[in-house]
Amino acid sequence: MPLGILSVSAMSLDRCLMSRFRQDLFTGTDIVKMIVVMSFSAISLMLTAVAPDYNAYPVSPLIYCIPILLAALWFPRRGLLVTTLLVAGFVLIRVYLSVLGFAIDLVMTGLHTMLFLWVFGATMLFSQSSHLTLSRCRQIVEDTRDAKFLCDPKTLQLLCVSRRCADILGYTPQELVGIPAEMFWADEADRARFIEEMRREGYIGNMEVTLWAHNGDAHMVLLSCRALVPENLFECTVVDTGRLLGENAELLQSNGRLMELIQQSNDIFFMQDGSGCILHFSWLRASEHGLSPDDLIGQGVDALLPPDLAAQHMEQVRKVIAEQKHACYDLDLVIAGTRRTFSVTIAPYSGAEGALTGVVGSARDTTEMRRQKLACRQMSWEVDQWKGVVTTISHELRTPLQPLVGYLRMIIEDPGYYGLTKETETLLKTCLECADQEQAVVERAVELSLLTMDYVDLTVQDIALCDLVGSVISGGEYDQVAQICNEIPKSVHILGDPERLSMVVDGLVSNAVKYNEPPEKIWIRYAGSNENHYIMVCDNGIGLPEDIIESIFEPFYIGGAGRQNPKGVRTAPGLSVANKYVHLHGGEISVTSTVGEGSTFTIRIPREV
Template identity: 25%
Template sequence: MAERGFCPEPAFFPPCGSRLYRIGINGGFVAILAIILIYSILFAAGIAFSHLYYIPLVAIAVWYSNRSIWTAAALSLAYTTVTLYLAFDGYIIDPVMIFLFTLLYLWGMTAVTLFQPRGFQDMTRSTRNNPAFTLERTSFMITSATPAFAALLGYTREALEGMEIGLIWTSDSDRQAFCGMLGRGVEVRNFETVFTGMAGNAVPVLLAGRPDQMEHSCSALDLSSLASYRAARTGEEEATRKIAVEETWRQDFVTTAAHELRTPLQPVLGYLHLLIEDRERYGIGDDAGRLLKICLDNVHRERIIVNRMLELSLLDSGKVACAPEQVHLRGLVCEVLAHHDVGSTAEVRLYIPDDACISVNREQFFLVLESLVLNAVQYNRPPRRVEIAYQEDEDYQAIIVRDNGIGIEPEKLKAIFKPFYLADEQDLSRDYDRMGLGLPIAERYVRLNGGTIAVESRVGEGSTFTVALQKRGGDGI
């Protein structure tokens, strides 16, 4: 049978009245030792008898438990025979001690046979919820079954108990091989076969069995559930691989497209500048000049978009380095606001201490603040209000950008940092020069500077973006 890497532990069923067995065995052991001790003291009998018989006894009991009774009987007979033989040569023997040590050997066999390496409580717990069953020693009739094993085959426990094992075995050769090994006292592991369920369905299992003096203990692993798990795991891995391939393809496409678009834009941009700056030389009137200016503005917008696509591709490929420095936060925020004249379109409130400094790459963090502030203004309605605040604790510094805009629906929050995603794509307007790249680039720059970015939003009330930066050594606040 094919072996698998997984090895189910065989089930162990304690004999009925296990507590009585335990009391009887332990009590018998104590009684025998007490009698030997008392007898040795009273009659000065030598107690240092050879105990070498225990070595084969224990070995046989562990590996071939159904042979241990016969082994113990043979060893006891051999011990008695050797002792009697020595007696005929003048060796002084004590028949009482012979009897007591014979009992001691028999006790050792019984203890090892009835008490497997695990305790009864552990054995009971391990089989209670697992598919397991016991077989009669010679007829291989099912004598007991756990609820899990009965459920696996679709039977009740009562229906299984007393059933011939061959009735649920699909392959008779498999049954003969498995039962034959148990009958010879060989422990079986990793035996792959197929049972037949009550509905006639095939139930692939991996069996393990341990021979015993009274019954053979067996356990079964449901290979159909294992196959389902493996199939699901394989499907998950395949989906992950496809996502990785698609992401790589997207990055390659963005990089290639950006380069291809950037190349023809350069001469167009140059010629437009040339025509507009020297209109008289080329005989361009006011109306034509105005149209050329519109063309130039749009080419500028396209170049910005292409540059941002290239920027995103470089960030995703890990080719952008970060050289942090101490940056005065309030000054950087004011620079962003002035660059875009945000104060003319929205009411801006700053809650940033004058001495607040952060350790970041200045140019990269300028782009982060620019994206967050412009996002707060663009996705807003009059009266527009934007708040920019700073907080800190022992380990982190936080920059918070809050607006009173249209908000973001909960199901869209995770998507806003994906490239080319627009929360209001149905209202796409070129006036905003938007391609869904601002927040994805900002999020990547934040991570590059050792921080994280989070967003909270309520539809109709506004959004709050929080950039958390871990404090670096030498930060002065």
């Protein structure tokens, strides 16, 4: 039980200390002072108790003077209480020792008690000096978060000023010390009223006065003062109402802009009390639908909505008020013969005193948005259907072409075995080239159809360009059919989608291998500028005539379809697909070519994708 009482007392003391800290009633320095006083008090009482064992009778009473003196100096209002407790403890211990049989001089006990009281009285008289009082209060004023100052009651001379108070007047705290407060009064009548009120009542609350600042500006402030009687000081608090008026003006201006925004919005804004009565209604398009916002004020929601929807809305209002959480729901209603869908959001709001008053909400017409969503779903379904059609068509076209191409190639590779004449062999080669070209068109059509129908989401990341090009070359086995020089420095890194850029490089390298002549050589190089990366794929192939350079990026351009890809090489995307992927990165592909000498395809990729 004693431990429980001690725990409760400790908790109560902790709450009291925290409360006093928040109120700036004492600081951390005061805590240290309390600990010092309590420590010396405990030492004094313990020395008195053990004095018979150590023959410390002459010394132990003198120790009491230390906590008494410190308490009287540091805590004048509690000094008498501390002295009384110490004297009572001293007397009780001496009486207890006497009962135990120790030789106790009662006369000396009385003299020591009188000494303690004399020390307390003398210290209290000495502590009335304004300088000592100021030292006790200075730390509190300087550390406070409020605008405060201490002044002498007789001369009104400033003795201590907080930083916030000095900032209001345009000074530093040190500059204000020693200046009479009357120098800052702009109105002599205010100063006279202040002095009269403080002498008569000892307190002034929120007195409106005008003070001069350092730069000559007049500041309207609220001045609250109280007389610290034991310390013989005036403690004053200043509130800069000019700043508050400025903040209030800004608040009113912001509120005006908000109301202007509400009045220009196509959304509905409304307020209702707990019973459902409309307190505010604003809608820019109200007149188009024959509604008058002013006529709705003071009416129930049934004046605006049909009975079933009004009941549904009020159910949501009661739920929001009960749970004090916002709610969102949809309302479908007919306005001017047209069915409209509104997305409604309501939330609780409180009055000035903090009591729950009602709800505030907005309603947005989402009819067109819903139609667009339905249209997007329909389009998505159609795209899926078209994908299926493309897949089916491509399968039906590929099925007869694959055996045709295979058999023609087999016959042409060994014309003697099949007894072909030169004329027949030439005709079959022409048929094979046409079949290869038709197969390439089918593959390109499928590829482009899927690409244009699908949304391409780039996964942009840091790419080591030299490694990416190397993987394309080795993965496609291009280095086995041509001499390829990867001249890109190891240190080059770009931002982009590695999968898409691999396909782009793959398409250009495949193109360079396919349209090349022995000795087949390909160079892959890099250049950079402040804004772009440039990747060049150069070859010594057959080159491109100027009249077809613009056509090679068209979706269904097929050049030299009869040429064979290297054995084992996967089919690379065409130039049109590669160009689209580069465009998605914000770049482009350009070509320079000379017939009979070779071509250079340059990929430009911005540094910031």
